[in-house]
Amino acid sequence: MKRTLQALVLLMLTALLPAQKQVIERVDPPSWFTGMKDGALQLMVYGKEIGSYDVKTDYPGVEVKTLIRTENPNYLFVNLFITGEAKPGTVTLKFTSGKKKLTHDLPLLARPAGPARGFNSSDVIYLLMPDRFANGDTANDNVEGMTEQMDRNNPGGRHGGDLRGIMDHIDYLHGLGVTGIWLNPFLENNQQHSSYHGYSTTDFYRSDPRYGSNEEFRQLVAEAHRKGMKVVMDMIFNHIGSFHWWMNDLPSKDWIHQFDTFTRTNYRASTYMDPYAAESDRMLMEKGWFDVTMPDLNQSNPLVETYLIQTSLWWIAFSDLDGIRMDTYPYPHPDMMARWAKRVEEEFPGFFIVGEVWYDDPAQISYWALNKKNSDGYRSNLPSVTDFPVCFATHRAFEGKLNPTDGLSGLYNVLSQDFLYPEPLRNVIFLDNHDMTRFSTQTGKSLEAYKLGLSFIMTTRGIPQLYYGTEIVMEGDKSKGDGRLREDFPGGWPGDTKNVFTATGLSDEEKEALAFTRLVLNWRKTKEVIHTGNLKHYIPTDGVYVYFRYNCNESVMVIINTNQKESRTISGEKYAESLEGFTHGTDIITGRKIEDLDSFTIAPETAMIIELK
Known part of the structure; x- marks a missing residue:
């Protein structure tokens, strides 16, 4: 009797409590655009039991086509179609489930006018x-609300740099001679530690x-555009951070690749093009996690694919973006990545995408190159690739461990394999980046080596990329931790001496390196012959390329002499086929007249960079 009375009291008290209000907690994308060539849009709607709702709208030019529900009732995927007649405004979506009603306002914005600017070999990209x-x-x-707080004393901690800091110093970048800025990821990374690098996304739209x-x-994008x-x-696209909001309530069990115990990728991207690779090795390459805090997304799930593709389209249209660098490009499902690159090109013709493909082998890099006719039929649709073979060849050429001729022969040989690329001018070339020992450290902290390396990168074929701090020969040793490769740029913080x-x-030395960088980059800006001209090189001899x-x-004419003590005499007879019709020239570095x-x-x-006359 006592228990019955307690139950009745509890029931009465519950009835007196206010009903918990049903809410829509999140809708991705948070807005969309008129004027898109493909009018399809898929919304991910998140809220408790939202999967039980139907959706309608009476906004002119916007139709609700279908609804997709997963095994998780807290998600609803709404497929809309936005016709060419739709105008910018606010689309009110009406959600109903029996007598329960909800609404959500989706901003419909005007797509930026004008074609994509893109990047090409006339550009120099500054990575920061x-x-x-x-x-x-x-x-x-x-x-x-952000877990990790600022700690400049910790090489792996957050140091406080931000978007405003980049805008404040955009004149410096313009004066340096770069034409593009590549930002390492700036999307929300609400991880417990090491969140500064940005590669563990916890919110794709923030x-x-x-x-x-x-x-x-x-x-920032607008200010960069004003500066040309x-x-x-x-x-x-390969992975997210372990504290991404999805991880508390996955849209579906197959949203990420899951195993009984933590399973790491084998990092063997060569298995994709290897005609003899075991399927189990290919599977582990694609589905294994990149790291313990980086859950691996399942791009074979069509809902995941659409979500990721729309994320990139949204940022392009929202910010009037010019290019995307895609991290760990070969790790997601290759077919999905090819569809993504094609979709971006269809929507924004000429838009620039460079994929990070980390191999020291031109044959493997070229597999992902645009218009490459691979024997297995795979077409990546990827506009550009990171040319790691050229990068590593510059290290071997200028670090002084090989004899001068052998080092330069590595540069010659890697370029001699350009027949593998349909369009080698599209390759992004660089001396170093945020994931490797800095060029100055790699080459023995030699200012001369830096000048040689920069002269080569800025005059050979491709799209040069310069890593922040390289212009003042900043050092950084990978073996001492990634934080040492990414130290604070001097002058970026109040009180920097x-x-x-x-x-x-x-x-x-820093002043000399900076002046040299400005000279070469600003000279390169207007040199169409360097941007798109033909390249002819001669087999290195006596330490000269x-x-x-x-x-x-x-x-x-570019001459690189890696001999540390000996001058070399350049005989015009050896290069007669390239010097025919020319009688003199000027070295743009020193002003010396030949x-x-x-x-x-x-x-x-x-190095000598000689304009021939």
């Missing part, structure tokens, strides 16, 4: 890590508030 470049807004150093807002990123520069956004932006407190960039209007091309000298550990 937002957390380590400049702190322009100290108010966002620590943000409520800038990490410690970097600033979505609107600030859009302002472009912006590349770093994205990751060394300031690159104002050229104060720099050593003589000579090549020519030429078109019907101009010819440039009056007689038949015979002249080059100093030890020196």
Whole structure:
């Protein structure tokens, strides 16, 4: 009797409590655009028991086509079609389940006018890590709700750099001679530690508030455009961060690749093109996790594929973006990635995408190149690839461990394999990046080696990329931890005694490297012969590598002497086929005039970039 009475009291009290209000917690994408060539849009709607609802709208030009439900009742996928007649405004979506009713307003924005700017071999891209470049807004150093707080004393911690800091110093980048800015990921990474690098996304549609807002990123792109520069956004489709909001309530069991115990990828992307690879090895490459805090997304799930594709389209349209660098490009499902690249090109013709494909083998890199006719029939549709073979060849050529001729022969040989690429001018080339020992450290902290390397990268074929700090020969050893590769850029923080932006407190070597970088990059800006001209090179001998960039209007002779102590005499007879019709020239680095091309000298550990006349 007592228990019955208690139950009745509890029931009465429950009835008196206010009913828990049903809410829509999240809708992705948060907005969309008119004027898209493909009018299809799939919304991911999240809220308790939202899967039991139907959806309608009476907005002109917007139709609800179908609804997709998964085994998780807290998700509903709404397929809309936005016709060409739809105008910008607010689309009210009406959700009903029996007598329960909800609404959600979806902003419909105007798509940016004008064609995609894209990138090509006339550009030089400056790679920077937002957390380590400049702190322009100290108010966002620590943000409520973000787990990891600022700690500049920790190489693997957050240091406070942000989007405002980049905008504050965009004139520096413009003056340096770069034409594009590639930001390492700036989307929300609400991980417990090491969140500064950005490669563990916890929200695909939100800038990490410690970097600033979505609107600030859009302002950064607009400011770059006003300076005649472009912006590349770093994205990751392969995995998410372990604290992504999905991980608390997955849309479906197969949203990520799951195993009984943690299973790491084998990192063997070569299994995709290997005609003899075991299927189990291919499976582990694609489905294994990149790291313990990086759950691997299942791109074979059509809902995952659509979500990821729409994410990139949204950021392009929202911010008027110019390019995307896709991290770990070979790790997701290859067919899905090919469909993604094709979809972006169809929607934004000429848009630039470069995929990170980390091999030291041109044959394997070229498998992913645009228009490559692979024997297995695979077409990546990827506009550009990261040319790691050229990068590693520059290390071997200029680090001084090989004899001068053997080192330069590596450069010659890697370029001699350009027949593997349908369009090698599209390859992104670089001396170093955020994942490897810095070029200065790799080559023995030699200013001369830096000048040789930069002269090569800025005059050979491809799209050069310069890693922040390389212009002042910053050091960083991979063996001491990734944080050491990504140290704070001098002058980016209040109180810095060394300031690159104002050229104060720099050593003589740093000043010389910076001046050299500005000279070569700004010269390159207007040199069509370097951007698109033909390349002819000669087999290196006596530690000297000579090549020519030429078109019907101009010819440039590049000479690289890696001998540390010996000058070399350049005989015009050896290069007669490229020097025919020219009698003299000027070295753009020193201003030295070469009056007689038949015979002249080059100093030890020196590069010459000679405009021929």
